[in-house]
Amino acid sequence: MKIAFTADVHLKTEDSSPERFNALCDVLDQAVKEKISSVIIAGDLFDVESRNYAVFDNLCRDKKYLSLDFHIIPGNHDQAISGKYFTSSNIRVYSEPELVFFEEGGPAFFFIPYNADSSMGEILAKYRSSLSGRWILVGHGDYLSGTKNPNSYESGMYMPLGRSDIEYYNPARVLLGHIHKKMQSGKVCYPGSPCSMDINETGKRSFGVLDTNDLSFTEKTVNTDYIYFVESLLAVPAADEFEYIRQKITSMIVNWDLKTEEVPKARIRLKVSGYCSNLKLLQSAISQSLADYKFYNDEGPDLGGVSVFDEAERVSIVDRIRKRVDSEALKAGLSKEKKDMILEKAIGFVING
Ligand SMILES: [Mn+2]
Incomplete structure (x- = not known):
């Protein structure tokens, strides 16, 4: 029974x-x-x-x-x-x-x-x-x-x-x-x-x-009316900064594991922190990557935690730091949250001193 x-x-x-x-x-x-x-x-x-x-x-x-x-x-x-x-x-x-x-x-x-x-x-x-x-x-x-x-x-x-x-x-x-x-x-x-x-x-x-x-x-x-997701992303200033954010969003979507018919039910809250060279371009990279998804209450991505930074020399240092942290974190088996925290601190140090 x-x-x-x-x-x-x-x-x-x-x-x-x-x-x-x-x-x-x-x-x-x-x-x-x-x-x-x-x-x-x-x-x-x-x-x-x-x-x-x-x-x-x-x-x-x-x-x-x-x-x-x-x-x-x-x-x-x-x-x-x-x-x-x-x-x-x-x-x-x-x-x-x-x-x-x-x-x-x-x-x-x-x-x-x-x-x-x-x-x-x-x-x-x-x-x-x-x-x-x-x-x-x-x-x-x-x-x-x-x-x-x-x-x-x-x-x-x-x-x-x-x-x-x-x-x-x-x-x-x-x-x-x-x-x-x-x-x-x-x-x-x-x-x-x-x-x-x-x-x-x-x-x-x-x-x-x-x-x-x-x-x-x-x-x-349960076949619910809505499926909620609360996510955070770290923007990193580098030559390929927008491609980087697109990749992060792609793997985020894979993690949600939604069937095609479940996609319209998703309601997303997204908080972005870190640094980027162009806030407008960052916003449009995010909107494009999430074009099939709805934000919770139409609130859109929260970019309040992103600072603008565009200085070629330090950006190239950040670029190298990011690649290094990514590969070390992978080796050490760090969670995305831990890795992002370390990356954000390291980049903050380069940018703000
Ligand atoms: Mn109770």
């Missing part, structure tokens, strides 16, 4: 954030197509307790999705949601910790609703006698992968689950909501939100499919 798994949809009204509804519908469409019948939503389905749940209620009652069963836990943003807010018979909200079997012989699912005054470990301790065999933990909060004791957590921590809790209670899998960026660490899996909340939640979004037979977890890409 396969189960679809998502979290942190943060639904508002349909008017104010249609992309969040669309992302959720895409998850459900894919689930129906894969003949999946159970959908787990691990908290923060709603952005706030808005008292207006009708849109979601109606969605679940839609003929398209009647074959789906929804298993929902509250998160820190929608802590008070309860089953009585919904009328569609396929919605189940777990307001108390509960152990549930979806199929005979399958694993048990232990749903832990978000509770601001507790760690997940405290809940597990209370229910330890019923947790045996193959069981899967579903919760909403912070996973502490270190050895720190999660029961002495500082404020700002959301219902933490410690690595030691997992070792001690031994769930077969841990499905968590709360962190919007997808992440897997050992048994723990955050699918991340199926839709970016803002420009800073970058890249393609996913949801998870858990196979209860072998407990394997597959990531599926």
Whole structure:
């Protein structure tokens, strides 16, 4: 049996954030197509307790999705949601910790609703006698992968689950909501939100499919309205400065790994720093290289961090420095960020003294 798994949809009204509804519908469409019948939503389905749940209620009652069963836990943003807010018979909200079997012989699912005054470990301790065999933990909060004791957590921590809790209670899998960026660490899996909340939640979004037979977890890409990217580029004054920036943009685009049909969804924020001989030419080199892509809010590239510098002798020194740093960084396996930082400092030194 396969189960679809998502979290942190943060639904508002349909008017104010249609992309969040669309992302959720895409998850459900894919689930129906894969003949999946159970959908787990691990908290923060709603952005706030808005008292207006009708849109979601109606969605679940839609003929398209009647074959789906929804298993929902509250998160820190929608802590008070309860089953009585919904009328569609396929919605189940777990307001108390509960152990549930979806199929005979399958694993048990232990749903832990978000509770601001507790760690997940405290809940597990209370229910330890019923947790045996193959069981899967579903919760909403912070996973502490270190050895720190999660029961002495500082404020700002959301219902933490410690690595030691997992070792001690031994769930077969841990499905968590709360962190919007997808992440897997050992048994723990955050699918991340199926839709970016803002420009800073970058890249393609996913949801998870858990196979209860072998407990394997597959990531599926959500077909979202937008795909955000936040990038930085370093302009370097040299004979081939504009060709250099074009090459950087080309490799940036390759990294995005977008299919042709995804290109129109991309929304880009680009901050450029460094030095160039001609700001206008730099701007047009960037615009040409990104002609197929849209900037976030039509803001265009941010060239505020670029200084104009055009002095032949020092530019030729910069040219040599750049080539040297590029090849040394490659040998040393430095990240683009580290390399750019070193390059920017070195060039700054040549130019500003
Ligand atoms: Mn949350």
